[in-house]
Amino acid sequence: MNTCSLERMTDKIKTFSQFGDAGHGGITRYTLSPEDIMARKEFVKRMEAIGAVIEVDDVANMYATLPGTDPDAKRIVMGSHTDSVKNGGNYDGILGVLSAMEVLETVAAEGIEHKHPLTAMIWTNEEGSLYPPAMMVSGIVCWDWLPEAIKGKFKYDDMMVSKSVLDGEDTFGAALDRSGYKGDKKFRLNPDTYKSMFEIHIEQGPILEDAGKDVGVVDCVLGMFNYRFRFYGQTVHAGTFPMPKRQDALFAASQTICHLHQEIDKLGYPELVYTTGEIVCHPNVHTCVPDYVDFCIDVRHEDPKVLDQVLAIVKGCAEKEWAGCRCEVEKMWNRDTVYWDKTLFSYVKEAAEETGVSHMVLHSGAGHDAQFAAYMLPSTMIFVQSKDGLSHCEPEYSTPEHCTSGATVLLNAVLKADKE
Amino acid sequence: MNTCSLERMTDKIKTFSQFGDAGHGGITRYTLSPEDIMARKEFVKRMEAIGAVIEVDDVANMYATLPGTDPDAKRIVMGSHTDSVKNGGNYDGILGVLSAMEVLETVAAEGIEHKHPLTAMIWTNEEGSLYPPAMMVSGIVCWDWLPEAIKGKFKYDDMMVSKSVLDGEDTFGAALDRSGYKGDKKFRLNPDTYKSMFEIHIEQGPILEDAGKDVGVVDCVLGMFNYRFRFYGQTVHAGTFPMPKRQDALFAASQTICHLHQEIDKLGYPELVYTTGEIVCHPNVHTCVPDYVDFCIDVRHEDPKVLDQVLAIVKGCAEKEWAGCRCEVEKMWNRDTVYWDKTLFSYVKEAAEETGVSHMVLHSGAGHDAQFAAYMLPSTMIFVQSKDGLSHCEPEYSTPEHCTSGATVLLNAVLKADKE
Numbered sequence: 121m122n123t124c125s126l127e128r129m130t131d132k133i134k135t136f137s138q139f140g141d142a143g144h145g146g147i148t149r150y151t152l153s154p155e156d157i158m159a160r161k162e163f164v165k166r167m168e169a170i171g172a173v174i175e176v177d178d179v180a181n182m183y184a185t186l187p188g189t190d191p192d193a194k195r196i197v198m199g200s201h202t203d204s205v206k207n208g209g210n211y212d213g214i215l216g217v218l219s220a221m222e223v224l225e226t227v228a229a230e231g232i233e234h235k236h237p238l239t240a241m242i243w244t245n246e247e248g249s250l251y252p253p254a255m256m257v258s259g260i261v262c263w264d265w266l267p268e269a270i271k272g273k274f275k276y277d278d279m280m281v282s283k284s285v286l287d288g289e290d291t292f293g294a295a296l297d298r299s300g301y302k303g304d305k306k307f308r309l310n311p312d313t314y315k316s317m318f319e320i321h322i323e324q325g326p327i328l329e330d331a332g333k334d335v336g337v338v339d340c341v342l343g344m345f346n347y348r349f350r351f352y353g354q355t356v357h358a359g360t361f362p363m364p365k366r367q368d369a370l371f372a373a374s375q376t377i378c379h380l381h382q383e384i385d386k387l388g389y390p391e392l393v394y395t396t397g398e399i400v401c402h403p404n405v406h407t408c409v410p411d412y413v414d415f416c417i418d419v420r421h422e423d424p425k426v427l428d429q430v431l432a433i434v435k436g437c438a439e440k441e442w443a444g445c446r447c448e449v450e451k452m453w454n455r456d457t458v459y460w461d462k463t464l465f466s467y468v469k470e471a472a473e474e475t476g477v478s479h480m481v482l483h484s485g486a487g488h489d490a491q492f493a494a495y496m497l498p499s500t501m502i503f504v505q506s507k508d509g510l511s512h513c514e515p516e517y518s519t520p521e522h523c524t525s526g527a528t529v530l531l532n533a534v535l536k537a538d539k540e
Numbered sequence: 541m542n543t544c545s546l547e548r549m550t551d552k553i554k555t556f557s558q559f560g561d562a563g564h565g566g567i568t569r570y571t572l573s574p575e576d577i578m579a580r581k582e583f584v585k586r587m588e589a590i591g592a593v594i595e596v597d598d599v600a601n602m603y604a605t606l607p608g609t610d611p612d613a614k615r616i617v618m619g620s621h622t623d624s625v626k627n628g629g630n631y632d633g634i635l636g637v638l639s640a641m642e643v644l645e646t647v648a649a650e651g652i653e654h655k656h657p658l659t660a661m662i663w664t665n666e667e668g669s670l671y672p673p674a675m676m677v678s679g680i681v682c683w684d685w686l687p688e689a690i691k692g693k694f695k696y697d698d699m700m701v702s703k704s705v706l707d708g709e710d711t712f713g714a715a716l717d718r719s720g721y722k723g724d725k726k727f728r729l730n731p732d733t734y735k736s737m738f739e740i741h742i743e744q745g746p747i748l749e750d751a752g753k754d755v756g757v758v759d760c761v762l763g764m765f766n767y768r769f770r771f772y773g774q775t776v777h778a779g780t781f782p783m784p785k786r787q788d789a790l791f792a793a794s795q796t797i798c799h800l801h802q803e804i805d806k807l808g809y810p811e812l813v814y815t816t817g818e819i820v821c822h823p824n825v826h827t828c829v830p831d832y833v834d835f836c837i838d839v840r841h842e843d844p845k846v847l848d849q850v851l852a853i854v855k856g857c858a859e860k861e862w863a864g865c866r867c868e869v870e871k872m873w874n875r876d877t878v879y880w881d882k883t884l885f886s887y888v889k890e891a892a893e894e895t896g897v898s899h900m901v902l903h904s905g906a907g908h909d910a911q912f913a914a915y916m917l918p919s920t921m922i923f924v925q926s927k928d929g930l931s932h933c934e935p936e937y938s939t940p941e942h943c944t945s946g947a948t949v950l951l952n953a954v955l956k957a958d959k960e
Binding site: 254323324325326327342344346354355356357358359360361362363365368370371373374375377378381385390391392393394395396397398399401404405406407408409410415416418420484485486487509510511512513 | 674743744745746747762764766774775776777778779780781782783785788790791793794795797798801805810811812813814815816817818819821824825826827828829830835836838840904905906907929930931932933
């Protein structure tokens with residue numbers, strides 16, 4: 121049993137929290153921004169200090185590798201992303217990179233023998249918060265292995281011209297060119313060089329905290345679908361148009377959101393989550409009855425049969441009029457539940473048991489780079505307790521102790537994989 | 541009994557519809573834009589052609605006056621605005637200017653004798669669609685006479701720095717300076733020079749059409765209030781946060797909009813109108829539960845007691861939690877019902893009866909420049925039937941016959957006022 125260093129982990133969290141510090145306890149660190157490049161330089165500095173060899177692929181993913189005793193053995197890779205959402209926190213993504221660094225630093229400091237090379241990895245542009253979509257670069261790198269239904273979203277040429285949400289002009293490709301981190305395609309993650317992938321991430325939910333567990337052993341990423349609702353009414357003047365003749369698209373959308381809650385809750389699945397997070401209203405003027413509103417619903421559950429039941433409710437909404445408005449629903453995307461590699465999952469579980477870290481089995485409701493990597497090579501994830509379940513916001517927090525426990529579980533799981 | 545010219549009116553509607561033609565049957569003609577200046581030049585050309593004298597005040601209001609037989613008599617003014625909303629129609633505002641021009645042209649062509657000078661007027665920036673607020677310039681000109689509760693919204697210095705909604709930099713004051721229409725303050729509408737004001741406007745509602753009436757004799761502008769609802773929840777991840785612990789601000793707002801409809805409709809006032817036309821959602825991302833939503837409600841009725849009953853429902857919403865979110869309501873503004881001058885109202889009614897134009901008495905649900913003028917001098921309004929009750933949109937339409945009937949009623953009502 122090996123243990124990671126609380127002191128070293130705390131120092132890394134503190135140091136990396138400066139890169140993009142927005143002055144309110146969190147960070148804004150868009151991919152390939154000056155702040156992201158500061159984080160990448162710190163990664164290189166610390167990894168070179170323990171003798172790791174740095175490689176950078178053509179989409180700015182970075183790989184720091186400590187050689188193993190067997191020159192022919194495939195690498196075991198650990199990693200996550202350094203970029204954040206706008207006004208995000210100090211843990212989402214970066215914790216997976218810091219944990220991978222901590223594993224390598226512990227191996228180097230303690231002289232732990234290992235057969236396979238061990239690699240700490242940075243994925244570029246996981247959030248997609250400046251250049252959409254999210255998980256862009258794992259989509260590019262794992263493209264050949266992705267299911268056909270997902271491929272269309274991540275075509276290399278489309279990704280290179282993905283426009284900045286800030287100015288609508290700058291592109292991801294241009295950011296890559298000027299970053300100094302456009303390396304060689306031959307260094308991309310691939311199943312000939314790498315044997316398995318581990319990713320540590322904060323839970324982004326309150327389940328571990330509520331259960332009093334430090335670490336989650338993750339069995340799958342939940343299947344999900346995203347549908348768009350559109351309501352077509354008629355713009356008329358707020359002061360002059362009698363109520364019974366109105367076709368109010370915002371009232372229609374409000375009724376539908378309430379109906380969805382009522383009907384989906386009746387299904388009675390406690391693990392089902394659904395969200396109407398985005399709404400557009402036209403003309404969105406206080407003196408006009410809205411003639412057009414759309415919103416999207418995001419629904420997640422492990423069991424496709426449960427998702428089908430929700431989908432029937434969603435589709436049923438288009439069969440009637442709401443507040444005099446026509447309703448359309450359209451599928452935006454969906455994905456099936458992705459199960460992690462059973463052997464790696466068992467290594468993580470055993471490592472948690474042996475190191476005495478309190479833990480439980482969890483699903484992942486969120487998407488992560490490892491989920492695309494899983495189509496290419498055996499992969500798994502470890503979750504670390506999130507305070508109040510908060511993420512993608514500045515109060516996002518995990519204690520240094522929980523973070524270090526996560527790294528310790530990772531280290532011991534990786535050493536089990538190394539024995540194969 | 542005198543009659544306006546269908547042919548001349550049709551020609552004016554057609555000509556002015558070109559100034560800002562957006563190619564889809566409607567116009568975008570922001571105040572003091574090149575398109576608005578084209579309309580102003582056409583106004584000057586046609587009014588000078590019949591011998592009217594042009595004056596321009598310091599906020600670009602324009603006055604074309606035909607002298608009367610009594611050199612000491614005060615002027616009777618008719619007018620409305622030339623500016624439109626974005627993608628607006630060919631009637632809202634401009635019809636009041638064209639009708640005033642038509643009255644002067646008929647008086648000139650027929651040699652109709654009149655004691656008082658007759659003035660056709662253009663109000664600047666009624667819509668406030670480029671430089672808010674709406675009714676800005678009537679607010680400025682009538683400021684000394686406005687009720688204290690309204691004055692704060694129309695301070696001259698604030699209005700001059702009102703920023704363009706398009707670029708957030710250009711100001712109304714700068715637009716005024718470069719327009720070439722910044723005239724002399726002494727020409728402003730005032731009760732020493734002017735004795736009464738008439739404004740023709742499209743109905744912007746379906747009541748005249750449903751009743752088969754050409755023209756509305758307007759008795760008042762409805763009292764109204766505008767309140768803002770704000771909901772405070774918590775942003776969490778759409779995929780990872782269990783439903784029972786969520787504080788979803790958009791679900792809260794949706795429930796509240798449905799509740800408002802249910803409770804306000806129970807009051808059972810058929811003439812009451814209320815609108816939730818504008819909504820803001822944060823962070824408005826499909827993978828995040830919204831932590832903040834606000835929307836506004838606009839409520840209008842003649843009777844303040846009815847408005848008070850609705851206000852009690854609005855305020856009651858803040859006393860409970862909605863979907864785990866705190867709710868605040870805040871008054872944005874309100875106004876009392878403004879009754880038109882009873883004598884002018886009776887002139888319009890008599891003129892409609894004598895000319896055989898089908899008509900009915902109507903309230904105005906919308907705000908108009910004449911409503912601010914009414915604090916300064918006797919004023920009234922005439923409505924013209926709107927097809928399908930549509931306005932502030934490209935399909936906005938009134939037939940040339942209805943428009944000409946409106947002008948005929950206006951002409952005869954003005955001639956009655958001239959006899960005083």
